[in-house]
Amino acid sequence: MKPFLTFILATLLAATAHADSLQTLDAFLREVSSGRAGFTQVVTSPPRSGETRPRTKTSSGRFEFLRPDRFRFEYARPFPQTIVADGQTLWLHDVDLNQVTARSQKAVLGSTPAALVAAGGNLQSLTSAFDLKAAPDADGLQWVEARPKATDGQLRQVRVGLRGRQLAVLDIEDGLGQRSVITFTDWQSGPGLNAADFRFVPPPGADVIRP
Structure with a gap:
């Protein structure tokens, strides 16, 4: 095949692959109403003054969600911590401090990575808060870039990596230059969750803070 034709073909295939990643995200939002997985989170922070290397912190646990707007991150290591969205309230439980922080879910989740996971409906449901762009396939995954439309928040960009409907x-x-990469494993779609699974009750004696 002539070099020019090869270039044209490669360009067309790349464009198709990029478009497919948006379609895959749309299908994930429309067809996967609930899910459960293990996760590992690696947070990399820029080096402080006098440091030569970035600082990293690794944690792990279990994650589950139910559309619309319910999810749970259960951190097991290195410190136990629970984050639960029950549809109305976002709860954060620090087990070691026996402290619970409760915030209005609607007020804090509009342009966060969690909205990309737990939002209901379809791709259109995200476009009020995010500019979405298909990115090249990499590492065996399809990628979508999401940038919040609000310019006054802390979030700069989220890249969503999809493996089929997972x-x-x-x-x-x-x-601030901090990067957090959450990798999901042992994915289960439709594990039979219901709204009651995301009900959170502060443990006895916990200090409950409502900012």
């Missing part, structure tokens, strides 16, 4: 990676960058 969420594989969330690659999150904030405005």
Whole structure:
């Protein structure tokens, strides 16, 4: 095949692959109403003054969600912590401090990575908060870039990595240069969750803070 024709063919195939990643995200939002997975999160922070290397912190646990707008991150290592969205309230439980922070879910989740996972409906449901762009396939995954439309938040960009109808990676960058990569494993679609599974009751004696 002539070089020019090869270039044209490669360009067309790349464009098709990029478009397919948006279609895959749309299908994930429309067809996968609930899910459960293990996760590992690696947070990389820019080096402080006098440091030569970035600082990293690794944590792991279990994740589950139910559309619309319910999810749970259960951190097991290195410190136990629970984050639950029950549809109305976002709860954060620090087990070691026996402290619970409760915030209005609607007020804090509009342009966050969690909205990309737990939002209901379809791709259109995200466009009020995010500019979405298909990105080249890499590492065996299809990728979508999401940038928040609001310019006053801390989030800079989220890259969503998909393996078919499964969420594989969330690659999150904030405005201070911190990067958080959440990798999901042992994915289960439709594990039979219901709203009661996301009900959170502060444990006895916990200090409950409502900012």
